[in-house]
Amino acid sequence: MKHNRQSKYYKTEGIVLKGMPLGDRDRLISLYTQDYGRVRLVARGIRKISSKLSGHLDTFNRVVVSISSRSSIDSISGGEVVETFKELKTDLKITARAFYIVELIDDFVADGSVNEELYSLLLTTLRELDLLARSISVGSQRVTMEEDVELLMRFFELNLLIDSGYAPELSMCVVCNQPLSTEGNGYSVEMGGLVGQTCYLQTKAVQPISVAAIKCLRFLSGAKIRVAQKLRINPVLMSEIQMILQKFTMNINERKISARQLIDSINTISEGKQ
Numbered sequence: 001m002k003h004n005r006q007s008k009y010y011k012t013e014g015i016v017l018k019g020m021p022l023g024d025r026d027r028l029i030s031l032y033t034q035d036y037g038r039v040r041l042v043a044r045g046i047r048k049i050s051s052k053l054s055g056h057l058d059t060f061n062r063v064v065v066s067i068s069s070r071s072s073i074d075s076i077s078g079g080e081v082v083e084t085f086k087e088l089k090t091d092l093k094i095t096a097r098a099f100y101i102v103e104l105i106d107d108f109v110a111d112g113s114v115n116e117e118l119y120s121l122l123l124t125t126l127r128e129l130d131l132l133a134r135s136i137s138v139g140s141q142r143v144t145m146e147e148d149v150e151l152l153m154r155f156f157e158l159n160l161l162i163d164s165g166y167a168p169e170l171s172m173c174v175v176c177n178q179p180l181s182t183e184g185n186g187y188s189v190e191m192g193g194l195v196g197q198t199c200y201l202q203t204k205a206v207q208p209i210s211v212a213a214i215k216c217l218r219f220l221s222g223a224k225i226r227v228a229q230k231l232r233i234n235p236v237l238m239s240e241i242q243m244i245l246q247k248f249t250m251n252i253n254e255r256k257i258s259a260r261q262l263i264d265s266i267n268t269i270s271e272g273k274q
């Protein structure tokens, strides 16, 4: 049952995206929840050795927390860990990827905006990373390890765009809305997807994209994670789709930042008039 966030206490499940020191004893936690989207919460006294919450609210942990909303900012009154993703924290390269994922989520989502698909994508990706880290630590012969991790990253980036409502257009030309050419297509980050050969030659700021990269992106956009992981991509193709997906995600973030700056400056102006 969902709890009413207006009530003084509520309980919810979430994944810790970030924790920042607040004063000498407290920590400000950015928690991504299934029921309320991202919430920012104060964990009071968490930096004292005696704190019961200490260690519970580490980044990546999936937790159930009790929240008190009596003051202007909600605070955590109690909590327990449900899942720690212990393995992914043991491998530095995998930990770095996990940080990248939670940071992207933190950048993409707005406070209080509920998105169950995105929550599920985050949880699944962390679980898969944890499994991949486990396969390193038991020393099983997985020569494709690095490739598996990179493929998971691409799956995450593309589905982050899709689940957030910024799916790149992969089937039609974004300029003329006609089917794409067999070869010689391009893409435009600003226009949000692929550009057919004819329009490519006539439009500014369109970058080339290979036939294989288009097929790969289409496959990753419709696949379940386990099916997606069966895909084998050579390093050149991997770099190509990595670059493309990073451009798309960065573009969305820049737009968000400029939108935020606009809102801030409007607020400043209207405050000045009062």
Ligand SMILES: [Zn+2]
Pocket (backbone or CB within 6 Å): 173, 174, 175, 176, 177, 178, 195, 196, 197, 198, 199, 200
């Ligand atoms: Zn076109």
